[in-house]
Amino acid sequence: MKVLVIGSGGREHALAWKIKESPLLKELYCAPGNAGTEQIATNVNLDPTNIIELSRFASEKEIDFTVVGPELPLTLGIVDEFESKGLKIFGPTRKASEIEGSKVFAKEFMKRHKIPTADFEIANSPEEAKRIVSSGKFSFPLVIKADGLAGGKGAIVCKDIKEAVNGINLLMIEKKFGKSGERVVIEEFLTGREVSFIVITDGRRILPLVTTMDYKKAYDNDKGPNTGGMGAISPSPFVSPQTFQEIIDKIIFPTIGGLLEEGRKFKGVLYAGLMLTPDGPKVLEFNCRFGDPETQPQVLRLESDLLEILLSAYEENLLDKDVKWSEKSAGCVVLVSGGYPEKYETGKPITGLEEVQDSENVVIFHAGTKFADGQIVTNGGRVLNVCSTGSNLSEAMKNIYEAILLINFEGMYYRKDIGKEIV
Numbered sequence: 335m336k337v338l339v340i341g342s343g344g345r346e347h348a349l350a351w352k353i354k355e356s357p358l359l360k361e362l363y364c365a366p367g368n369a370g371t372e373q374i375a376t377n378v379n380l381d382p383t384n385i386i387e388l389s390r391f392a393s394e395k396e397i398d399f400t401v402v403g404p405e406l407p408l409t410l411g412i413v414d415e416f417e418s419k420g421l422k423i424f425g426p427t428r429k430a431s432e433i434e435g436s437k438v439f440a441k442e443f444m445k446r447h448k449i450p451t452a453d454f455e456i457a458n459s460p461e462e463a464k465r466i467v468s469s470g471k472f473s474f475p476l477v478i479k480a481d482g483l484a485g486g487k488g489a490i491v492c493k494d495i496k497e498a499v500n501g502i503n504l505l506m507i508e509k510k511f512g513k514s515g516e517r518v519v520i521e522e523f524l525t526g527r528e529v530s531f532i533v534i535t536d537g538r539r540i541l542p543l544v545t546t547m548d549y550k551k552a553y554d555n556d557k558g559p560n561t562g563g564m565g566a567i568s569p570s571p572f573v574s575p576q577t578f579q580e581i582i583d584k585i586i587f588p589t590i591g592g593l594l595e596e597g598r599k600f601k602g603v604l605y606a607g608l609m610l611t612p613d614g615p616k617v618l619e620f621n622c623r624f625g626d627p628e629t630q631p632q633v634l635r636l637e638s639d640l641l642e643i644l645l646s647a648y649e650e651n652l653l654d655k656d657v658k659w660s661e662k663s664a665g666c667v668v669l670v671s672g673g674y675p676e677k678y679e680t681g682k683p684i685t686g687l688e689e690v691q692d693s694e695n696v697v698i699f700h701a702g703t704k705f706a707d708g709q710i711v712t713n714g715g716r717v718l719n720v721c722s723t724g725s726n727l728s729e730a731m732k733n734i735y736e737a738i739l740l741i742n743f744e745g746m747y748y749r750k751d752i753g754k755e756i757v
Contacts, residue, residue, distance in 0.1 A: 336361045337641065338392055339375070340382050340412070341403025342368050344668070344701035344719035345626035349401060349640070350375050351699065352633040356641035363395070369710045370700025385412040392421050400424065401644060405483060405623050408602075409435035424644045426602040430593055431622040433600070437488075437519045438481045440620050447592035449585055451617040452477070454521035460506040466520050467498040474498075475523040479619075480505050482514030486550070486562040487675055489619075491523065524618065526611040527572040530628045531581050534643060535590055536652040537599040541643065542582065544635050544659050545570040546628040552675060554751045561675045562716055565667045565752035567727055568631040572610055581608065581615050589620070601647060630699050630721045631664035663727040667720050667734050667752050671702070672745025674715035679745065682712040686741040696722045696737040712743055727753050 335358050339350045347370040354362060354374050365388060367377035380387050383406055392400055400416060402408055402425040411428035425431070432439045444451045455471065457463035467476065478501045480488035488511050490501035505515035529547050533540040547570040552558035573581075585606055593600045605621035605628075625632075633640065637658040646655045671678035684703065687710060690696055699721060702714020720738050724730035731753045738748060 335359055335398040335641070336363070336396060338363045338365060338378075338395075338397045338400040339367075339371070339403060340365050340388065340400065340407060342366050342382070342701075343403065343626055344699040344716065345624050345629045346403040347371050347699040347701070348630045348633045348719070349403060349624065351697070352636060352640040353401070356639045358639070358641050358645075363397070365391070368700045368713070369703035369705050370698070372705065382407045383410060385410055385415045388412065389415050389419050389421060392416065393419055398422060399641075399645065399648070403623065403626075405431070405434050405621060408622050409483065422648060424602060424648050426600045426622050427598070430598045430600040430602070432598070433589070433593065433604075433620045434622040435483060436481055437479050437619065438517055441519055441521070443592060443596075444617060447588050449588050449592070449617060450614060452521040452524050454519050457502075457518050457520060460502050463502045463506060463518055463520060464499060467492070467495060467502070472520065472522050477521050477523050478502060478505065479519040479521070480511050480514040481517040481519065482511070484511040484514045487511070487560050488514055489560060524609040524611050524616055526609045528618070529570045529573055529608050529610060530566075530625050531573075531586070531606045531608055532625055532628060532632070533586055533604050534647050534652065535600060535602065535604055536647045536650040537594060537601045538590065538650075539652045540582070540586060540590065540604075541647070541652055541655075541657060542578075542586075543632050544568050545573045545578070546625065546631060547572070548625065548628055549749060549752055554749050559675055561670075563625075563627045563668060564670070564749045565665070566625070566627045566631055567666075567731075567753045567756065568628070568635060568664045571756050577610065577615065581606070585615060585617060601650070627666045627668055627719055630666040630719050634664040634697065634721055634723050635660040635662060660723065662723040662725060663730050664723045665721065665727060665730040665734055665753055666699075667738060667748055668701070668716050669718040669720065669738065669741065669746055669748045670716050671712055671714070672747055674747070678715055680712050680714065681706065682744040684710045684712065684717070684741065684743040689740045690720070690737045693733075693737060695724075695733045696720060717743065717746075727756050
């Protein structure tokens with residue numbers, strides 16, 4: 335088979351790396367890919383949001399199956415475009431992916447289908463938002479979220495009225511995230527343990543992936559601004575078998591069923607970002623794609639053929655496949671450019687990769703990297719994902735942090751406490 339993976343991050347390198355193992359694979363392409371995918375696939379210089387050009391490329395190259403990594407092409411309707419051309423593609427349609435593309439839609443959808451989530455209000459103007467935060471309906475801290483996509487950075491936790499007003503101004507007046515902030519969701523602040531619960535679905539049936547926990551805050555001890563993700567571990571030590579089943583019964587199945595009922599059949603990856611509260615699991619947000627960086631430790635634990643699994647979901651016979659997972663623990667630490675998630679510089683040469691690649695215990699998935707003048711340089715905020723497995727999480731994280739000491743680029747930063755509270 336000829337397979338195309340769309341995207342350029344660590345998630346896409348991890349997916350391509352795992353798909354590369356499949357005996358079904360004949361040729362592998364990545365659009366646009368990065369310096370890591372370039373070593374295992376043919377990179378194609380196409381923007382993931384240019385869905386017309388991507389469908390044209392897939393037609394011309396006779397691509398048998400396309401796998402979409404990032405959310406933006408999905409919310410723009412890449413699946414609809416490919417399917418209109420008779421091309422096989424893995425991911426939800428534009429209507430189905432609105433579960434991530436609009437926080438307002440997602441919250442109102444959860445309310446209709448009685449899916450547990452934080453209490454909320456919708457504001458369509460800065461004035462309305464400021465009235466809501468001043469009304470006393472929500473105690474502080476509270477959360478203000480941009481309606482649209484904001485690269486994982488559109489949620490602001492506000493500890494008092496001053497911070498709430500500043501957050502509203504940032505999203506709705508200064509338009510920090512563009513049109514994403516034209517409407518906002520204001521909701522109660524949930525406390526508990528945050529976990530990522532991710533399933534592959536064929537629209538009716540589900541295949542839960544092994545549990546993960548990611549680390550969104552920029553700095554150690556969960557300080558600083560939200561990022562796209564600074565690391566992840568698998569399994570999550572906080573999801574018991576009972577909680578696992580409760581999430582499936584009260585959140586995942588009602589979501590898949592509700593979308594089907596509303597004419598938004600969801601085929602692809604449904605990612606529920608959850609808070610395990612004293613009242614049970616509640617949804618913080620939905621995503622319509624694989625996690626990043628959660629995918630990285632998940633593929634390290636997957637023993638089955640990923641390409642076969644994705645094809646079976648596309649063909650709506652998901653449960654025909656017997657999926658095997660390693661009992662090992664896995665971890666991922668993200669190396670980022672200095673200043674991320676705010677301003678940062680790119681084009682910094684990276685050293686030490688060859689030394690780490692010689693290690694059988696560590697896998698590096700590239701994210702913001704590219705080749706320039708014969709060397710690998712930084713090309714984004716999140717640069718590299720250093721990953722490993724171990725008989726326990728302590729062993730996996732020891733492998734990772736020892737490997738990181740060999741890698742360097744100007745301004746390199748990473749959290750030094752991923753998995754620390756567990757090990």
